[in-house]
Amino acid sequence: MFAGKTTALLQRVQAEMDLGRSVMLIKSNKDTRYGTDSVVTHDGTRLPCWALPNLSSFSQKLGAVAYDKVDVIGIDEAQFFGDLYDFCRKAADHDGKTVIVAGLDGDYLRRTFGSVLDIVPLADSVTKLTARCNVCGKRAHFTLRKTEETQTELIGGSDVYMPVCRQHYVSGQVVIEATRAVLKSQKVFDDSYVEGVTIANQ
Numbered sequence: 001m002f003a004g005k006t007t008a009l010l011q012r013v014q015a016e017m018d019l020g021r022s023v024m025l026i027k028s029n030k031d032t033r034y035g036t037d038s039v040v041t042h043d044g045t046r047l048p049c050w051a052l053p054n055l056s057s058f059s060q061k062l063g064a065v066a067y068d069k070v071d072v073i074g075i076d077e078a079q080f081f082g083d084l085y086d087f088c089r090k091a092a093d094h095d096g097k098t099v100i101v102a103g104l105d106g107d108y109l110r111r112t113f114g115s116v117l118d119i120v121p122l123a124d125s126v127t128k129l130t131a132r133c134n135v136c137g138k139r140a141h142f143t144l145r146k147t148e149e150t151q152t153e154l155i156g157g158s159d160v161y162m163p164v165c166r167q168h169y170v171s172g173q174v175v176i177e178a179t180r181a182v183l184k185s186q187k188v189f190d191d192s193y194v195e196g197v198t199i200a201n202q
């Protein structure tokens with residue numbers, strides 16, 4: 001995260017618009033951080049978009065005639081779209097669209113995220129961007145989650161996540177895992193304490 005993916009996507013689609021091509025932007029409707037009707041970078045640059053639950057609904061929503069006129073489709077937060085591979089293949093191979101995709105290849109545990117890596121073999125080119133480590137300022141390839149939650153999908157910005165280099169990912173994970181374990185045991189302790197109080201009150 002914070003690597004400039006959305007910035008690069010907006011620059012690419014703006015360049016296409018400057019050439020007179022018809023562009024549509026799509027993002028996942030799960031991402032409500034900076035509003036639902038725009039793709040927005042962390043530093044506030046924005047362009048209007050369709051916020052959708054899946055990509056297959058796009059041509060339906062737009063209508064066949066309007067879809068035919070679209071030259072370029074930009075997709076942000078691609079990790080949240082389960083039908084990414086099928087959509088990109090059809091749009092690029094059969095419908096003649098230029099498809100520009102921005103998304104996370106890995107989650108906070110560095111596991112593959114959604115279908116982003118699946119579309120690499122479909123792509124003409126792939127650019128891997130990096131942020132700056134929030135601890136030391138070196139190139140940051142990874143994202144640490146600072147909170148207790150463990151589900152894969154958790155919408156958030158710098159309140160929940162921080163970009164880090166390898167060294168600070170590894171050391172940070174140790175601290176975070178230890179903190180999660182303490183909080184979990186604390187919760188067990190609190191629960192049994194509450195139960196004890198309840199029993200004592202009966």
Ligand SMILES: Nc1ncnc2c1ncn2[C@@H]1O[C@H](COP(=O)(O)OP(=O)(O)O)[C@@H](O)[C@H]1O
Pocket residue numbers: 001002003004005006007008040041042043131132133134163
């Ligand atoms: N640690 C960081 N490293 C790099 N950029 C950061 C960092 N923290 C905040 N930013 C801001 O985030 C912007 C990139 O935002 P954005 O394009 O939305 O990234 P992404 O889509 O990859 O999360 C940068 O231009 C910078 O202003």
Ligand SMILES: Cc1cn([C@H]2C[C@H](O)[C@@H](COP(=O)(O)O)O2)c(=O)[nH]c1=O
Pocket residue numbers: 001002005006031077104106107108109143152153154155156157161
């Ligand atoms: C690492 C990670 C991220 N997410 C979420 C958090 C944000 O809502 C988006 C990433 O947005 P960005 O444009 O790249 O800043 O994905 C998640 O759900 N799970 C994760 O592990």
